[in-house]
Amino acid sequence: MAGISSPRPCGDYRTSYKSDMTIFPSRNSLYAAIGGLFLLLAFPMIGNDYHLSLLIQIGYYSIAAIGLNILVGFTGQISLGHGAFFGFGAIFSAYLNNATGIPVFFTIPLAGFATAAVGLIFGIPAARIKGLYLAIATLASQFILEDFYARANWFSGGSSGSLAEIVNFLGIELDTDQKYFYLVLFWLVVSLIAAANLIRTRDGRALVAVRDHYLSAEIMGINLTKYRILSFGISSAFAGIGGALYGHYLGFVSVEGFTLGLSISFLAMIIIGGLGSVMGSVLGAIFITLLPEFTEIMADIVLPESIADGKAYVKEMSVGAAIVLFLIFEPEGLAHRWKLIKAYWKLYPFSY
């Protein structure tokens, strides 16, 4: 996981400690980020509904994946309950809106806070246990929460689920994908900025130190218990916001959406994207969301007419195969590959 040192472009001098800490390593990367944001802003005008719904999916999954990466990638703890926290955000936001009438626009961040509180409670075992044992403890939190959603009719509507209202922002109903896209994009940008800044602060450094060398973290005055539990809270806050966006996008929330399978696919996103990389979380979410769509298209082209019935199976299997192959050839994730590509072009035509 050791970060490769990315060479700086010629003429890009750092003359102060402050300039060494900027989010955007060079002026070009700042321009690229702004350009990319404008492209995304313009996308609803040009893209079709299918592409737009995929982008919205990628958006809310990315937000949750960023949260999980703070827990797994930065603090080095594992969680198998992220799907349940995602679900808590979705159900809580719908419930709060239905029960109190607080506009959905505000229940989304409130769901983030509430999920953070839940995450802090379920993170308490992390004070004592690590590694595989912690994985089992968080697995328990997944099952406890799932069972709670299925039985608490007042909260989640029980097995029949409950409705999640359409977002209304200053009198504008965000009822179409085109409009909803901007809301997701807003929260994604907020999450990206929050996460990128978190890792540059004192607390962010403490989290990384806890992951890399918990003994030396402790002798530098970092309270291990506090930071281990805190990272559960932070990660759940992101999951809650992502979940709330998911709920109000579908317009309906029910238990079936938040199973262990979802938790595992969040883990898959960050492992494929790159542990300990904010951008990797987004890349991983893109990969996991688009891979089934991509294999669908490929299956149409490649498979002969005679086995059209088995298309669905071939598709499922090829998704699995793609993930396995990916992990064999790029175990450090998409973010690492991206860094290598950047380094390659900076040094071109030399290898190093």
Add this chain to the structure above:
Amino acid sequence: MAQAAQKTNTDYILSVNNIEVVYSEVILVLRGLSLNVQRGKITALLGANGAGKSTTLKAISGLLNTEDGEVSRGSINFEGQNIAGTSPDKVVRKGVFQVMEGRGIVQDMTLLENLKLGAFTRKNFNMNEEIEKVFHFFPRLKERSITGGAAGYLSGGEQQMLAIGRALMAKPKLILMDEPSMGLSPLLVKEVFGIIKRMNDELGISILLVEQNATMALNAADFGYIMENGKIVLDGTAEELKNNEDVKEFYLGGGGDERKSFKNIKSFKRRKRWL
């Protein structure tokens, strides 16, 4: 009597009184160890492998708690307060900072981030000034910080310097150093010890130094303790220890004239005070 107590308070920044350390409630490692660290001086703690030197440091810094060990008897007084059994993060806040054996650098962070991490417990200070102060002692680190990149790519000596520099960032009153010479070439060992000595001179930080390299340690230190089997067996000023026949034979190599031949080598039935 009152005068004596007064003297202890002013002279010693740290005094370890007759402590016993037990791991996993069964393994007795330290059996009544006592030592004192004089304020503003370097104190060396020497001994063979397995004597309990590192355990002594961990008992002081509180790391024992994370390794299933505990101080079952005795007290550790830092500036008059008993810190035995206190959690490590609170000990750091009191002003004791341990430089771990094997450096304990956060490999994925850059050099500067590692230094900033050292100042974790401090509030209201100028980070850049503190970093410059560290670079004053370690110009080599300043050069390396310019290129950026993960601290894991630094050489062993540079990592050791970073570990010591990180300790300075916390502005401690007492630094516990666990084998700063480990894995370093003789030239680098000399450089690192030179810096330790300068830190002590210029900043007045008290240092408790645990070492295998007895010659270097006694050259840098003002006072020394020698431990064996979880106990202090000999103490004295660095000069006294360097000239002690037993220390010469067991730790410094060589010894008195009459012991040059293998025939005359001292048997392991030692004098009483050694055990």
